[in-house]
Amino acid sequence: MGDRGGAGGSRRRRTGSRPSSQSGGGPAAAEEEVRAAAPGATGRPPTRTRAAAPTRAPLPQCHRLQDSLFSSDSGFNNYRGILNWCVVMLILSNARLFLENLIKYGILVDPIQVVSLFLKDPYSWPALCLVIVANVFAVAAFQVEKRLAVGALTEQAGLLLHVLNLATILCFPAAVALLLESITPVGSVLALMVYTILFLKLFSYRDVNLWCRERRARAKAKAGKKANGGTAQRMVSYPDNLTYRDLYYFLFAPTLCYELNFPRSPRIRKRFLLRRLLEMLFLTQLQVGLIQQWMVPTIQNSMKPFKDMDYSRIIERLLKLAVPNHLIWLIFFYWFFHSCMNAVAELMQFGDREFYRDWWNSESVTYFWQNWNIPVHKWCLRHFYKPMLRRGSSKWVARTGVFFASAFFHEYLVSIPLHMFRLWAFTGMMAQIPLAWIVSRFFQGNYGNAAVWLTLIIGQPVAVLMYVHDYYVLHYEAPVVGA
Ligand SMILES: CC(C)(COP(=O)(O)OP(=O)(O)OC[C@H]1O[C@@H](n2cnc3c(N)ncnc32)[C@H](O)[C@@H]1OP(=O)(O)O)[C@@H](O)C(=O)NCCC(=O)NCCS
Numbered sequence: 001m002g003d004r005g006g007a008g009g010s011r012r013r014r015t016g017s018r019p020s021s022q023s024g025g026g027p028a029a030a031e032e033e034v035r036a037a038a039p040g041a042t043g044r045p046p047t048r049t050r051a052a053a054p055t056r057a058p059l060p061q062c063h064r065l066q067d068s069l070f071s072s073d074s075g076f077n078n079y080r081g082i083l084n085w086c087v088v089m090l091i092l093s094n095a096r097l098f099l100e101n102l103i104k105y106g107i108l109v110d111p112i113q114v115v116s117l118f119l120k121d122p123y124s125w126p127a128l129c130l131v132i133v134a135n136v137f138a139v140a141a142f143q144v145e146k147r148l149a150v151g152a153l154t155e156q157a158g159l160l161l162h163v164l165n166l167a168t169i170l171c172f173p174a175a176v177a178l179l180l181e182s183i184t185p186v187g188s189v190l191a192l193m194v195y196t197i198l199f200l201k202l203f204s205y206r207d208v209n210l211w212c213r214e215r216r217a218r219a220k221a222k223a224g225k226k227a228n229g230g231t232a233q234r235m236v237s238y239p240d241n242l243t244y245r246d247l248y249y250f251l252f253a254p255t256l257c258y259e260l261n262f263p264r265s266p267r268i269r270k271r272f273l274l275r276r277l278l279e280m281l282f283l284t285q286l287q288v289g290l291i292q293q294w295m296v297p298t299i300q301n302s303m304k305p306f307k308d309m310d311y312s313r314i315i316e317r318l319l320k321l322a323v324p325n326h327l328i329w330l331i332f333f334y335w336f337f338h339s340c341m342n343a344v345a346e347l348m349q350f351g352d353r354e355f356y357r358d359w360w361n362s363e364s365v366t367y368f369w370q371n372w373n374i375p376v377h378k379w380c381l382r383h384f385y386k387p388m389l390r391r392g393s394s395k396w397v398a399r400t401g402v403f404f405a406s407a408f409f410h411e412y413l414v415s416i417p418l419h420m421f422r423l424w425a426f427t428g429m430m431a432q433i434p435l436a437w438i439v440s441r442f443f444q445g446n447y448g449n450a451a452v453w454l455t456l457i458i459g460q461p462v463a464v465l466m467y468v469h470d471y472y473v474l475h476y477e478a479p480v481v482g483a
Pocket of ligand 1 (some may be wrong): 380381385389395399403
């Protein structure tokens with residue numbers, strides 16, 4: 001910092017830096033000079049002439065000790081403008097891709113074709129029938145719980161019935177999807193998703209009711225009477241929760257974890273609901289359009305390099321597919337976790353709207369899985385991970401167990417509809433454990449965040465291409481080979 005006070009600078013009192021005002025001029029400087037010279041300024045009369053005062057008065061400084069904004073030491077973190085620039089660049093580059101795609105393929109969006117993905121025959125709706133039949137399993141679980149509550153069933157018999165019911169929930173739709181000709185792959189995926197959600201919900205329903213019975217037994221043993229505690233404040237207590245109304249509220253609510261008393265929002269906000277419904281409608285169209293117009297031709301063009309085992313072209317195709325795939329995935333995230341879940345929650349006055357957390361800031365793979373799909377994460381913690389820890393498993397074993405179960409369900413939802421068992425989805429989920437270790441070991445902070453984004457952007461199209469390639473080979477090339 002240069003001392004621009006001249007000869008008197010070393011003796012002057014520092015008045016703090018004023019980087020904006022320049023030395024030797026300006027009203028502030030003049031004012032300071034006048035104040036320094038004024039008789040009452042120091043409480044003593046001036047002993048020097050007015051002419052000497054400017055040389056001794058502190059001159060405002062224009063430099064101070066400071067870092068450049070891009071240095072991490074500067075503490076500067078407002079990159080809003082750069083974020084906007086990224087968005088503008090993204091829109092521009094995608095607009096170019098969009099135009100190129102239109103010129104190359106014309107308009108491929110076809111709503112009629114979408115219907116054919118769900119139905120083979122307009123008079124047969126197997127996926128919908130499967131979803132309706134799912135009620136039987138919900139009612140079965142309810143009846144078992146009713147009998148357990150009044151002691152008409154022993155706990156062992158109840159457990160056996162629940163296990164049978166839950167196993168059937170997974171096996172029955174899988175068998176139908178594998179054996180029934182008239183069901184389409186997309187119809188199968190939707191039906192299997194409904195059954196998987198039902199499985200997780202009824203698992204939770206059984207666990208929570210069991211915890212209530214155990215608590216009731218403990219309370220009975222302690223007090224001898226007053227088994228359920230107080231029934232004040234319109235709170236439902238066990239076994240009053242065992243009603244169809246309560247069961248179906250839980251089955252439709254946007255959560256996988258059962259509770260006797262869910263937090264409720266005071267009213268339905270019509271504007272909020274309308275916004276979410278419009279988003280649902282618009283984003284559904286957008287996703288379908290992007291898949292038909294952008295994803296499908298890119299995937300189709302990837303088959304030849306795969307067939308020829310042309311690795312450089314395969315990588316080029318993979319990177320090309322990564323862009324629309326990632327965009328659609330992001331739209332899907334907003335559509336499902338924000339629009340759909342909030343719309344359902346608003347309609348049902350379901351109060352807990354934490355369906356996702358800030359997974360986009362993940363600096364580790366672990367953080368991503370803790371924050372991206374909160375309903376599933378909560379279920380995993382409450383009904384799988386923590387019970388395993390309580391039974392004495394190590395964290396590593398419990399975490400591997402959770403990822404194994406998750407990998408199983410991912411594979412279940414892909415392999416059965418495609419009638420093809422390749423374990424790509426299973427491997428992808430199981431690979432999260434070593435990946436989490438690698439990312440946390442070698443990448444921290446922003447590098448960790450970039451590593452998580454990269455695995456999301458590249459990992460998914462790899463799995464998509466693997467399945468599509470195998471499906472293509474199985475359904476379109478096998479007859480040729482046979483002939
Ligand atoms: C496996 C998984 C559950 C681990 O979660 P995690 O948050 O990393 O686990 P942590 O070890 O940090 O512990 C989490 C909780 O267990 C608790 N806990 C830790 N050790 C415990 C112990 N010995 N006994 C009881 N609780 C314990 C912690 O206090 C913490 O509780 P909190 O959530 O109330 O704060 C998580 O990674 C996961 O959900 N993975 C699967 C995700 C998935 O497949 N999603 C599918 C989306 S499509």
